Amino acid sequence: MSSGHGDRLFVPGSSFLHRLPPQCKIASMVLFVFAVVATPREQFWGYGIFAAVVVALASASGLSIPVLARRLTIELPFVAFAFLLPFVAGGPRRDIGPVSASIDGLWGAWNILAKGTIGVGATLVLTATTSVPDLIRGLERLRLPSALIAMLTFMVRYADVITSEMQRMRIARLSRGHDPRWLWQVKAVAHSAGTLFVRSYERGERVFLAMQSRGYDGQMPSAGGVAASTRHWMIALALPAAATMVVAVSWLARS
Numbered sequence: 377m378s379s380g381h382g383d384r385l386f387v388p389g390s391s392f393l394h395r396l397p398p399q400c401k402i403a404s405m406v407l408f409v410f411a412v413v414a415t416p417r418e419q420f421w422g423y424g425i426f427a428a429v430v431v432a433l434a435s436a437s438g439l440s441i442p443v444l445a446r447r448l449t450i451e452l453p454f455v456a457f458a459f460l461l462p463f464v465a466g467g468p469r470r471d472i473g474p475v476s477a478s479i480d481g482l483w484g485a486w487n488i489l490a491k492g493t494i495g496v497g498a499t500l501v502l503t504a505t506t507s508v509p510d511l512i513r514g515l516e517r518l519r520l521p522s523a524l525i526a527m528l529t530f531m532v533r534y535a536d537v538i539t540s541e542m543q544r545m546r547i548a549r550l551s552r553g554h555d556p557r558w559l560w561q562v563k564a565v566a567h568s569a570g571t572l573f574v575r576s577y578e579r580g581e582r583v584f585l586a587m588q589s590r591g592y593d594g595q596m597p598s599a600g601g602v603a604a605s606t607r608h609w610m611i612a613l614a615l616p617a618a619a620t621m622v623v624a625v626s627w628l629a630r631s
Contacts (some may be wrong), residue, residue, distance in 0.1 A: 384445070385503040387442050389438040392611070394504040394590035398514025405502045407616030409495045411623050417487040419626040423494065426619065429498040438563050439504045439520040445498065458492075467588040517604070530583075538576055545572060 388394075394399065408426075435446045458576045465481030505512070512532065516525050545568045554564050583590075602614075 379423065385500070386503040386507045387438050389505070391437050393433065393437045393501070394613055395515070396502055396505075397602045397608050398506050398510040399517040400514075400604050400608050401506055402511070402514045402518060403611040404615050405498050407613070408498055408619050409431050411616055411619035412491055412498075414493050414623050415491075415626050417483055418630060421624050422626045423453070423490045425622055426494045427497070429615070429619075430501060433501045434504070437501055437505045439501065444500060447500050448493065448496060451492055452468070454488060456505070458488040461485045464595055509534045513602075530580075534579075537579075538572070540573055541575060542568075 383506075412426050415426070430440065431444075434441065458588075461484050462477035462481035463475070465478035465484060467478050467480040469476045469478050470482075503511075509532075512525065515528070519608055547562055549568065
């Protein structure tokens with residue numbers, strides 16, 4: 377599999393995070409996010425520690441803070457929902473200036489913003505230090521079902537192909553007078569989306585038949601990957617272990 381597909385988030389480097397086997401980084405990130413989710417929303421100090429850890433890891437991996445902040449804009453739809461939550465939720469309310477906000481909604485908004493931002497930040501650090509092919513190799517090493525591995529492999533391999541096809545269709549629409557500024561021209565976009573789906577499906581059928589003619593039996597060839605040593609696992613699991621301690625202290629402080 378070519379490493380050039382879908383690696384726009386990868387930041388080349390030689391940090392210790394880059395050198396860790398991908399399966400260790402994936403397991404560490406998942407467990408860290410679980411710890412963040414399990415932290416009581418009232419324990420602000422715990423989220424401060426988690427945020428500081430994510431920023432420190434991003435800096436250590438060569439991902440600058442401005443770049444990290446720019447990539448965090450992927451969560452803007454959830455941020456918009458979080459900002460609306462205090463005004464649409466029920467329960468006791470509190471006046472904040474000229475508006476009235478639900479107390480439960482305020483807590484819910486904070487919960488979404490804090491946990492979502494830290495979780496997305498941790499994921500961005502993972503993708504910045506691990507190429508897409510290595511991510512797939514890591515998932516294979518973690519014994520992800522082979523059917524999912526195959527789907528992920530094809531998704532990565534053909535994402536650029538489908539994107540290029542979509543761009544060509546857009547240029548064709550523009551050359552025929554399509555102006556996306558006007559609402560009534562959304563029909564052309566809808567037709568293009570349907571056509572793109574049909575073409576993608578037909579391409580998938582042709583690729584599958586070509587694979588079968590070459591002996592494909594439902595199992596993708598192993599992508600290989602680097603085996604993780606005990607030292608690698610100890611380094612990787614130190615992060616979720618420390619996060620678990622923060623969670624434990626948070627619950628003790630809450631009680």
